[in-house]
Amino acid sequence: MTTPGFGAFSSAVARAMAEVRRQHCQPPTYRPTETQRGTIRCTRCGGNLTYSASAIDGRTTGRCSSAGCLKWSD
Ligand SMILES: [Zn+2]
Known part of the structure; x- marks a missing residue:
């Protein structure tokens, strides 16, 4: 997580990341094929x-x- 700050912004990033992971990073490998x-x-x-x-x-x-909205790279 490289996005600074807390509150609504970082929680929106967390939700977006969770959505991508839910779709593509499932157990047991936690990564897409x-x-x-x-x-x-x-x-x-x-x-x-x-x-x-x-x-x-x-x-x-x-x-x-x-512009200026969500961006992350983990
Ligand atoms: Zn946005």
């Missing part, structure tokens, strides 16, 4: 949030299309 990319609805502004989930290590990244 092939690297996944896609979009989900941004948990902060409702816009398009582009994400990726790595097949190599299960890391996720995400970035909202709205």
Whole structure:
């Protein structure tokens, strides 16, 4: 988690990350069989949030299309 700050912003990041993990990082491996990319609805502004989930290590990244909105890389 590289996003600074707390409160509504970081919890929105946490929810977005959880959504990507729920879709692609399930037990027992906690990573997709092939690297996944896609979009989900941004948990902060409702816009398009582009994400990726790595097949190599299960890391996720995400970035909202709205300027200054959600962005993470774990
Ligand atoms: Zn957003």
